[in-house]
Amino acid sequence: RPTVGVLALQGDVREHLAALESAGARGVPVRRTAEVEAVDGLVVPGGESTTMDKLLRAFELAGPIQDRIAAGMPVFGSCAGMILLADRIVDAPADQRTLGGLDMTVRRNAFGRQVDSFEVGMHAPELEAAGAVADGADGADGRPLHAVFIRAPWVEETGPGVQVLATTTGGEHTGKIVAVRHGPLLATAFHPELGGDGRVHQFFVRMVRDRAGAVTQQRRDS
Numbered sequence: 001r002p003t004v005g006v007l008a009l010q011g012d013v014r015e016h017l018a019a020l021e022s023a024g025a026r027g028v029p030v031r032r033t034a035e036v037e038a039v040d041g042l043v044v045p046g047g048e049s050t051t052m053d054k055l056l057r058a059f060e061l062a063g064p065i066q067d068r069i070a071a072g073m074p075v076f077g078s079c080a081g082m083i084l085l086a087d088r089i090v091d092a093p094a095d096q097r098t099l100g101g102l103d104m105t106v107r108r109n110a111f112g113r114q115v116d117s118f119e120v121g122m123h124a125p126e127l128e129a130a131g132a133v134a135d136g137a138d139g140a141d142g143r144p145l146h147a148v149f150i151r152a153p154w155v156e157e158t159g160p161g162v163q164v165l166a167t168t169t170g171g172e173h174t175g176k177i178v179a180v181r182h183g184p185l186l187a188t189a190f191h192p193e194l195g196g197d198g199r200v201h202q203f204f205v206r207m208v209r210d211r212a213g214a215v216t217q218q219r220r221d222s
């Protein structure tokens with residue numbers, strides 16, 4: 001079982017730990033540098049990205065996480081976590097920084113200014129199919145991905161090499177990019193840890209397993 005950390009400075013840490021366990025990983029909270037260095041993958045949860053930015057620096061975790069991102073560790077950022085993985089952000093305070101790594105521009109608080117949470121339809125075939133390939137999962141049935149948005153960002157622009165995994169359908173904001181993958185980095189504007197749909201975590205745990213397998217193979221070959 002791969003060990004996947006959940007950055008535990010703020011936000012819905014417990015829900016992610018539970019979703020990772022259900023997806024076949026060992027989920028551990030991460031608050032210290034040594035913990036950043038010990039995990040096979042990391043989840044940056046939703047919360048408030050400006051607060052998390054400050055805490056990351058106060059706890060001296062930004063540098064160690066950026067080092068591991070540069071070395072290819074899989075990281076999944078949800079909502080505020082998506083903002084923290086973005087290379088560029090708009091509608092953010094001038095002094096707000098991100099960890100970066102994912103070649104995209106993200107707009108903060110793009111959805112749901114008026115309401116705390118809401119749901120929209122999505123076109124997300126790869127994520128919807130994730131249950132089929134995850135070990136011991138329910139199996140994919142192509143049912144629509146269930147997702148909750150809470151004052152969520154969206155992706156305004158992506159660089160080359162960024163794969164769009166989900167766009168919104170229907171409603172006033174149709175066609176907005178709300179999930180992307182760039183190599184080992186995965187980001188969703190929504191909260192898959194809420195609402196009981198395990199497929200995004202299954203998708204991410206598979207990314208972590210694939211990466212761990214590739215690293216082991218490299219060691220054998222050299």
Ligand code: GLN
Pocket residue numbers: 045046047048049050078079080081083108109150151152153
């Ligand atoms: N609006 C928040 C931010 O900018 C994100 C909200 C969330 O993570 N649910 O950080």
